[in-house]
Amino acid sequence: MDSPLPDIEWRIADAPVPYEEAVATMEARAAAVLAGEAHELVWLLEHPPIYTAGTSADPADLLDPRFPVHKTGRGGKYTYHGPGQRIGYVVLDLGRRGRDVRTYVHALENWVIAALSRIGIAAYPVPDRIGIWTRDGGEEAKIGAIGVRVRKWVTLHGFSVNIAPDLAHFGGIVPCGLPDYPVTSVAKLGKTADFATFDAALALHTGPFIESLGQAR
Template sequence: MPDVEIRQLGLTDYAVTLAEMQAYTAQRNADSSDQLWVTEHPPVYTLGLNRRGVRLPDNSIPVLNVDRGGKITYHGPGQLIIYCLIDLARSHLNVRQLVSILENSLIDFLADHSVAAEARADAPGVYVDGKKIASLGLRLKNQCCYHGLSLNVDMDLQPFADIDPCGYAGMQMTQTTELKIPLAMADIAAALTQKLKEKLAHVR
């Protein structure tokens, strides 16, 4: 089985990247590589498939309907995005197991920098002292997934206050700079993708 490929995309338009993920997933075959796409997006809210009762923002940032699970979240510069294009059947994984890999990779990365973090069964993502630092959202098609995780690194957190992040009113957000983790975005991306590759290799 081929190794997981890492694609460094830089700053990308959300809608364009989503279309590229969908296209890659639709044309996959048994030999298609699993890939991790590393990117950031200009300011955008994304509204998942669970749209009932969502509080929409009252600002000028665009809102896009997307095909991942969950409710509404915010993406912007200074937030690390890692999209996970994985053939779950080939890797003998189910969605819950992949979610655990994503959460545990984030938790392990933060632990390396003396930050205690946890996952929550009632609200997917990773939390530090009750504040959310990372969000997860996946889409499964023909046993292949796309979408992935977002980690707040050094961004404007104010747009989160204009929504109920992932459907939770009053959810507080944090980021690695607030936790005094002295790493640039590229270094965090390298460390986190390495942890993801290691955990994925363990089950392949």
């Protein structure tokens, strides 16, 4: 798929990428963006099964470490990554796009929500719970997570969306520290469950996402 915006590289991995390898690649790109030596990046991928612990992770939320556990510099608590989940690592220079982290997080949420709407899922944010939410039957459930880090106004990490993962794998943690809410997926909701469809929906809304951050200088 070609990049939706000419000045931002749009990269799609064709096989699962080990977490540590992905983070090293992302951080190298962030340093290059800061130095003015590389384009900004949207990198869509998936990981082998892992749990990641954000900067506010509570050890009590790690219930059953059946997969490797990685500490990470992003905000948030424990989350699961694995096959069937679309990860979006977003490396943008907020130094020329508004310098507003709160606006950036809301823009990420709205971008994912718009893409999910394209495939028939009514998702929404919740003010006191960062992430992407929807209704699964009669209850509220989380379908996507947001976890970001900003270093010298360059963004790292990004979002994850449950397309068709094994939802039982979330059972080893309290996802995002929220024990009272289940997780769901595009597949569980009975919608088209493939990466290509979701990636295309994201691409259609990349322009509005970038524009919402403020005018580049």
